[in-house]
Amino acid sequence: MSWFSLQGRFVDNLPKIYILYTGGFLVFVALMAALEQAGLGADTIGILFVAFTIVIYALIGWLSRTMQVDAYYVAGREVPPVFNGMATAADWMSGASFVAMAGGIYMAGHPYLAFVVGWTGGYVLVAVLMAPYLRKFGCYTVPDFIGTRYGGNTSRLLAVLVLVIASFTYVTAQIDATGTIASRVLQIPYAVGVWFGLLGILLCSMLGGMRAVTWTQVAQYIVLIIAYLVPVFWMSIKQDFGWFPQFVYGDAVARIQELEPLLGVGTLKPAQPVPGMSALTTLHATPGDSTMAAWKFVTLVACMMLGTASLPHILMRYFTTPSVRAARSSVAWSLFFITLLYFTAPALATLTKLQVLDPNLATSIIGKSIADVNALEWIQKWAAVGMLRVTDANADGILQINEFFMRADIVVLATPEIAGLPYVVSGLVAAGGMAAAMSTADGLLLAIANALSHDLYYKIIDPKAETRKRLLVARILLFGIGAAGALVASMQLTGILGAVAWAFCFAMSGLFFPLVLGVWWKRANRQGAIAGMAVGLGAGSWYLYMVKFAGMTPWIGLDDLRFGIVGASASLIAMVVVTLMTEAPDAETQAMVDEVRIPSGQTILGSTH
């Protein structure tokens, strides 16, 4: 690749390129801040932020175009661990993490932290049980591993099916998020915003496949982490919470706990609910005091963790490293980069809540007169778009905790305005949310399209297809699936978070045990894996349908966000029982498992296959 006039191989120049890029982005932010001071309108700043970043991603996507199979599927297996860590972090952190997580903690308090724990701890499973072995296998896709380890088209097809169901559920939520942000910032209708978002996503991935997605995801991680951290630090310094709010917000938590009884949090309930919005009625740092509450916490953690370790768009990122050792350390780096955002989200939720509640702070609104609160600019702006509502249910002219309603999703977006930061910060946050949603959508679309083009088309339908034709099919599928995703997203069937949790549960129901046992249990055979995938997916889907749509009472508190527990248990039992009832795999397969378990030597599948 001829990138500027840098010496040596492209990968040797990565640190230089991305430091340059980060500097350039910061200069752009400073320029926007200066233009805001000079009187440039808030709308124009928002448009410039989103447009500028998308153009950069598209440029990277175009520069990374390729016609080679291993570059298209696994980025030529030359991505260094730290950069793959950043790309995975962007791949991982979706619109839901970026936009909805802090808001969820703000509204639901301690129980919501199950997502924070689950979405980080899953990487321990990825590193210890999966990633290094899948890398040694040398596969292009996750079904490629299942199909080769267990043999036969049925197992490969079932793996493709689980992958498509899980990833497609997830990708519609991401396209929805890009559409929402694009329509707000660019002031176009939502239905147009969705297609605009899809266009941006496809520009990043169409021409260069995994190679293009990798290098845009690194760029997107840099934008999203700057966009998440800058407002938190800025707000914290401005409000005198300290320089590193993440480490010192303990007293803010304590202060909230002190204020909660005084303001009636948890005791004052809304007189009349407002659809789609909620008033704060949950204590901030108090887990429910029952075995059921603890059970609900740990089962949600379990679903998110096992789901993490089964989601193909995450696992396939570790196929791109140069070695098994690099795959392992890359998982550790991924978790490090993810933690930077995830341990900030509770701090953001806490500090924002304190600013709204604490009567000693100038920003507080609870306990102020309704007229004063309604005069605030951020209240007016969000109320105008139906995201927030101030009522005076008891007609005393004072705002109580149960008279202030909002949608949890707006916490991250509204925080800069609540704290009175300049608009440039809001523009930055919009660009960050866009980067988070786009990078995840890219990874998911690629995972689906690659599984269909490699496993279904090349391995099953037309094994003699030449390279050109394979890559053409891959691109047509990418386009088609993206369009289908945008179409479903534009119907707005489910909320962002619901769809995301379902994707995790589908993935763990069908894939977790066939993947883990494929490496860790030599005896596992084809019949067992087929039973594990079919029964897991079937039981999980049935349970979801019964609980969510057919009105069945959930078993021991396992609601529709936790159906993966049922699916994965069924999958494990079916796989073990059927395996033991049928013949052990042949000597050749057992030798292959032995080979997968050691890092040195050739990969099981050739570098192009």
Next chain:
Amino acid sequence: MHWSKTKNLMIIHMIIWFFFAYLVHWFATDLNQFRFMDFPVGYYMAAQGSLFAFVIQLFIFVKQQDGIDRECGVAEDD
């Protein structure tokens, strides 16, 4: 030899993982009676403590597994 060492390492890390992923959170209410840097400990573990434990654990795991691979002569060439 290599595989039994790898298996033992896996089991050790799964135990640590189980502790920080489930056990501490099961007892969140009890832990909240104690304070760490002003945080209630149960809250702290869910918001930060477990996350840091996972990150540190993984970097140590990478080192340990690499050590096993080298010791048994199955590490990749540098």
